[in-house]
Amino acid sequence: MVYFDVASSAPLHPVARQALQASLDEGWADPARLYREGRRARMLLDASREAAAEAVGCRPDELTFTPSGTHAVHSGIAGALAGRRRAGRHLVVSAVEHSSVLHAAAAHEAGGGTVTEVAVERSGAVAPEAYAAVLRGDTALACLQSANHEVGVVQPVAEVAEACRTAGVPLLVDAAQSLGWEAVAGDWSLLAASAHKWGGPAGVGLLAVRKGVRFASQGPADERESGRAAGFENIPGIVAAAASLRAVRAEAAREAARLRELVDRIRARVPQLVPDVEVVGDPVRRLPHLVTFSCLYVEGETLLHELDRAGFSVSSGSSCTSSTLTPSHVLRAMGVLSEGNVRVSLPMGAAEADVERFLEVLPGVVAGVREQLGAPGPGPLATPEGAGTLVVDALGRRCPIPVIELAKVIGDVPVGGTVRVLADDEAARLDIPAWCEMRGQEYVGEEPADRGAAYVVRRLS
Amino acid sequence: MVYFDVASSAPLHPVARQALQASLDEGWADPARLYREGRRARMLLDASREAAAEAVGCRPDELTFTPSGTHAVHSGIAGALAGRRRAGRHLVVSAVEHSSVLHAAAAHEAGGGTVTEVAVERSGAVAPEAYAAVLRGDTALACLQSANHEVGVVQPVAEVAEACRTAGVPLLVDAAQSLGWEAVAGDWSLLAASAHKWGGPAGVGLLAVRKGVRFASQGPADERESGRAAGFENIPGIVAAAASLRAVRAEAAREAARLRELVDRIRARVPQLVPDVEVVGDPVRRLPHLVTFSCLYVEGETLLHELDRAGFSVSSGSSCTSSTLTPSHVLRAMGVLSEGNVRVSLPMGAAEADVERFLEVLPGVVAGVREQLGAPGPGPLATPEGAGTLVVDALGRRCPIPVIELAKVIGDVPVGGTVRVLADDEAARLDIPAWCEMRGQEYVGEEPADRGAAYVVRRLS
Numbered sequence: 001m002v003y004f005d006v007a008s009s010a011p012l013h014p015v016a017r018q019a020l021q022a023s024l025d026e027g028w029a030d031p032a033r034l035y036r037e038g039r040r041a042r043m044l045l046d047a048s049r050e051a052a053a054e055a056v057g058c059r060p061d062e063l064t065f066t067p068s069g070t071h072a073v074h075s076g077i078a079g080a081l082a083g084r085r086r087a088g089r090h091l092v093v094s095a096v097e098h099s100s101v102l103h104a105a106a107a108h109e110a111g112g113g114t115v116t117e118v119a120v121e122r123s124g125a126v127a128p129e130a131y132a133a134v135l136r137g138d139t140a141l142a143c144l145q146s147a148n149h150e151v152g153v154v155q156p157v158a159e160v161a162e163a164c165r166t167a168g169v170p171l172l173v174d175a176a177q178s179l180g181w182e183a184v185a186g187d188w189s190l191l192a193a194s195a196h197k198w199g200g201p202a203g204v205g206l207l208a209v210r211k212g213v214r215f216a217s218q219g220p221a222d223e224r225e226s227g228r229a230a231g232f233e234n235i236p237g238i239v240a241a242a243a244s245l246r247a248v249r250a251e252a253a254r255e256a257a258r259l260r261e262l263v264d265r266i267r268a269r270v271p272q273l274v275p276d277v278e279v280v281g282d283p284v285r286r287l288p289h290l291v292t293f294s295c296l297y298v299e300g301e302t303l304l305h306e307l308d309r310a311g312f313s314v315s316s317g318s319s320c321t322s323s324t325l326t327p328s329h330v331l332r333a334m335g336v337l338s339e340g341n342v343r344v345s346l347p348m349g350a351a352e353a354d355v356e357r358f359l360e361v362l363p364g365v366v367a368g369v370r371e372q373l374g375a376p377g378p379g380p381l382a383t384p385e386g387a388g389t390l391v392v393d394a395l396g397r398r399c400p401i402p403v404i405e406l407a408k409v410i411g412d413v414p415v416g417g418t419v420r421v422l423a424d425d426e427a428a429r430l431d432i433p434a435w436c437e438m439r440g441q442e443y444v445g446e447e448p449a450d451r452g453a454a455y456v457v458r459r460l461s
Numbered sequence: 462m463v464y465f466d467v468a469s470s471a472p473l474h475p476v477a478r479q480a481l482q483a484s485l486d487e488g489w490a491d492p493a494r495l496y497r498e499g500r501r502a503r504m505l506l507d508a509s510r511e512a513a514a515e516a517v518g519c520r521p522d523e524l525t526f527t528p529s530g531t532h533a534v535h536s537g538i539a540g541a542l543a544g545r546r547r548a549g550r551h552l553v554v555s556a557v558e559h560s561s562v563l564h565a566a567a568a569h570e571a572g573g574g575t576v577t578e579v580a581v582e583r584s585g586a587v588a589p590e591a592y593a594a595v596l597r598g599d600t601a602l603a604c605l606q607s608a609n610h611e612v613g614v615v616q617p618v619a620e621v622a623e624a625c626r627t628a629g630v631p632l633l634v635d636a637a638q639s640l641g642w643e644a645v646a647g648d649w650s651l652l653a654a655s656a657h658k659w660g661g662p663a664g665v666g667l668l669a670v671r672k673g674v675r676f677a678s679q680g681p682a683d684e685r686e687s688g689r690a691a692g693f694e695n696i697p698g699i700v701a702a703a704a705s706l707r708a709v710r711a712e713a714a715r716e717a718a719r720l721r722e723l724v725d726r727i728r729a730r731v732p733q734l735v736p737d738v739e740v741v742g743d744p745v746r747r748l749p750h751l752v753t754f755s756c757l758y759v760e761g762e763t764l765l766h767e768l769d770r771a772g773f774s775v776s777s778g779s780s781c782t783s784s785t786l787t788p789s790h791v792l793r794a795m796g797v798l799s800e801g802n803v804r805v806s807l808p809m810g811a812a813e814a815d816v817e818r819f820l821e822v823l824p825g826v827v828a829g830v831r832e833q834l835g836a837p838g839p840g841p842l843a844t845p846e847g848a849g850t851l852v853v854d855a856l857g858r859r860c861p862i863p864v865i866e867l868a869k870v871i872g873d874v875p876v877g878g879t880v881r882v883l884a885d886d887e888a889a890r891l892d893i894p895a896w897c898e899m900r901g902q903e904y905v906g907e908e909p910a911d912r913g914a915a916y917v918v919r920r921l922s
Contacts, residue, residue: 067528068692203695231529234664
């Protein structure tokens, strides 16, 4: 099995395993106790904090260990918002943050706060000026990821941090996807990360809060981790997290260069090998190991299943692979195709031969899925006479069927004619405009309908 | 080093270690993913949930894994209170709950809710009738520990659950101290526990919520663990927790009988070996492995330090060993002596020889600490002539000095005379009455003073 989904979770790094096993005997006692076992546990905890703080680029007393990256994000946002309550209740996030940030923002809104989502460019990146423009006098906190988890684009954190600094607003950086590669540059105020993303164990996150940042921990009081992370410390996990962070950093520069080249290869060759593919995200300002593309006329879940059968583990932001049946909010915010979406994220040490084999296998797998769905071929369209309008009823049909039906009939209307696609799958709202862009047809717009919506497309060629 | 503080944290059980190591290779992937690594992780998670649910005595779909026992308590209380918001905002807890429960109660109160603390008897147990009496029409939730973490008394959970059932109030049981020994009997509604207390790893707690209990998870939304525990699942930890719970349960009956006998030995012999000791808690209705006693005229931190030097790791509820400088709320609620407090909690497999050696070492250690502090000996008091009142100024002196000063001068007043002790250490409020009870003197009461308080004691013999 070839695992190309390290952006979800990385296999345990050998150094993490070693450190974990070594500290099971030394790190189980309560570090708050004064006896020998407690003092040993405390020493491990302190040493891990120093090592992790060095890798993060902060002081040890600015760093707390949390039970997960999600907890770090939730606690960091809640604590910073509460600490800045007097400044106001306005929260700024980018539209492509991890769900943990967006859920914290939704909770803030439900509690009476206001939230501004900064739109992103088609690459997935925010524009620093656009971000700066929404900062206000009552902005309590701004959040920006260091790099996007679905498409790998690296965000302009240093520029946004500078704008935040000027506006007097603290910036929280979700560094989950990038901290294993490098420290986050720029003058951030809070930083969150998750160990299992860099090859550390599950159950450990990091929250850094710079001295001077107003912060008021929320939830019931607890004396552990400076009051910022309740519950008994998971010291073996923390030791393993800190040790593996150092270890991956030692390999990072070399490995980044190698994986960057492999990802470039995927980015270049997938569109050559597979028709009707859109590779998304920024080709240059990106994480070294991650690439995402979407395939027209492909159902994401079937594609993942077939790739799994062929021996490859990847993930997808297609709606039909998620429990919510809505396409990835990241792809939606970027305005790119969501159907047949595949994210490939290479683990450190990924073999070139495995990447080559993936590129060999992919075209056949995509073709097979398209054939199952009766997707139209890439040939030229017919040119019927006269003006005309056609209605396609795809109500109750799930992605990518509405797009496939559209593609099947577009040749049945003359150039200048329109097709109205009735659909109630959320993904259609994203995928029909994306199809138009890829196919050079005109997306006229969406009209209300009894059920779902009518998406109107005009044939241009 | 002999570790007698398993009530704080247990060393990792060999089965937990095995299970953890085995699942590091199988349990690192995201269990929400559909590919092979994800499915394997999901299988481990599901199997662990079934095993843990069986040990808890609930259905697997009633059980969620949390990052710690503290998280289970915090989430359980917040979720149950929110779910019963329409019933009211009254919360009932016993006065001797773990700090995680009391801190959650304080947070509820800070948020506008009301809290009733049910007093305990001198044994540390609540009286079921007293508990039932405070349940009201607007009581949203009641909390009761299965057994106390400091003095080991087993609470009447089944009786209180019955009273709650009658009143239509859900009962949350904090089973942290007892779940390794046995399932909690009685008709509870919610249950919380912590794996590192039974020999599982740190970083894993349990929260069971019975079907039919109204529950509304608080905090930002998260799809994991039925929305009740945010963040990526720590599957190796969870597997180790479930496996070790089964393993300790298999040994529990035999080990409980053996440790019960060792604790009986400590309970009987400490008062014979050490003068001026109060063994606290219930001698019968108690955890098998835990005993607590307090030594007059002894400073807790020095005692722990000397026991550590002698090779024994135990804990203490004395004020001077905690960062807050207030004596344990449990000892305070029980109205027992807090100075020179020692909690001994034996791990499974504790050697009889170690217990014997502890009993050999203890008298000399206590005597040494008392000598350092200049504590009075146990001899008969002098009998001076005439009535009289004496004032002892112990302002600014920390426990156990105020009590020692009192003991030194009580012989200087005649029978019927009084001693007024001026003290500003919080522990004096608890320890001076306790001293009177142990010494057969009369505690007249507390009077306001410029600084601290004046504690008035009348000599009776």
